Amino acid sequence: MAGGGCSWSLGRRRTKYESFRYPAEIIAHCVWLYHRFPLSFREVEELMLARGVIVSHGTIRQWCAKFGPDYARARRRRRPRPGDKWHLDEVFITIGGERKYLWRAVDQDGNVLDILVQNRRDKTAARRFFRKLLKKQCRTPRVVVTDRLRSYGAAHREVMPPVEHRQSKCLNNRAENSHQPTRQREHTMKGFRSAGGAQRFLAVFSTVSPHFRPRRHRMPATDYRTEMRHRFTVWKQITGATGLPTPP
Template identity: 75%
Template sequence: MNTRFTETAARAADREELMLGRGVLVSHETVRRWCAKFGQAYASALRRRQPRPGDKWRLDEVFIKINGERKYLWRAVDADGNVLDILVQNRRDTAAARRFFRRLLKKTRMMPRVVVTDKLRSYSAAHREVMPSVEHRSHKGLNNRAENSHQPTRQHERAMKGFRSTGGAQRFLSAFSGISPHFRPRRHLMTALNYRAEMTVRFAIWEHVTGAAGQPTTA
């Protein structure tokens, strides 16, 4: 049995035991419905607490399988690795790049100073149309931060055994991209003491956002 799958199953079992210990019966479908109902609201609340994005954006696209069909997940991050937006699309042509650029500008309400992409020609064509005054750097080696931001998505894609629909993937990944980074500070730049202090603050913020602050810890 795959080691990663075994670890994921073990974590899921631990969570179910914790819920059972509180007298709450849940299933995977229950958790899915909770995520669908509350996930985006929590992600939006966390994003509102983030500082203004940096002026250097990195964009990247990666394919994902949805019901056996190849789709493309477009993602933009700032210089600190904060996810600015994601979009699931059928193609990775100029029209798709243009749509993502416009959506990104509308969501962030700002114009970047520099945009870094890989060598996909669709980026250059869309850049000339949508933001010609912005510097565009096209180089695969400069885009590692955007590429690395796909890793948590890949992990959950395997755990979920793929996505069932484009809309479902968009809803899940939009919420997930806003929540997951909150619990993933740049640990390699911190001492153990600073990391523990940072995580204490982040869990306090999470409890405030979800309304868990001040609630009893036992059923």
């Protein structure tokens, strides 16, 4: 929610939080809560009230819409170069009572490369997703792994024929498992209202949420806590927040 409590003088650099009543710590914390945990805007409002911060769920919705994409872009710029083995998969989602398809690509380490919500899963849809993925990554992979959907093979022969294409349901568990957090969130939100809203939310969610989900089963507790401290430090650098939120 914009407020008139912040003014800036000549010579001081204007920040993206300048015209907002609340400081960066509170805004970033609300965006983090909404995209990290399966919470509604009203539940985030309640959690902030427990900390002594009075903010409406409508304001939290505006913050997520305005700052969420900025945080996601900054996070993507900081992540390491993706692997050269890409796993692609599609899953149906319900939007406004209609069946749509969420296309997703991840690398061999489970990092989400791109997503795209489409009406179909035919050759045209697969070709569109391939081209969007190549444009965003600015590179071609060494191997592409998909299931046995024929649309993948037809689109692959047109868009990236030199790339090795492996089609096997058993080899594509990496992409299929990456759908689980989306399924959980879809259930919490009782479905998405529009294709555009789903695309915008999932583009942010697929970047912010995995940042705070290291593979805990592969590391002892001390290493996990060290890794999480590092990730929170990166988050503070991305958002410009210097600490935990405090009441304004």
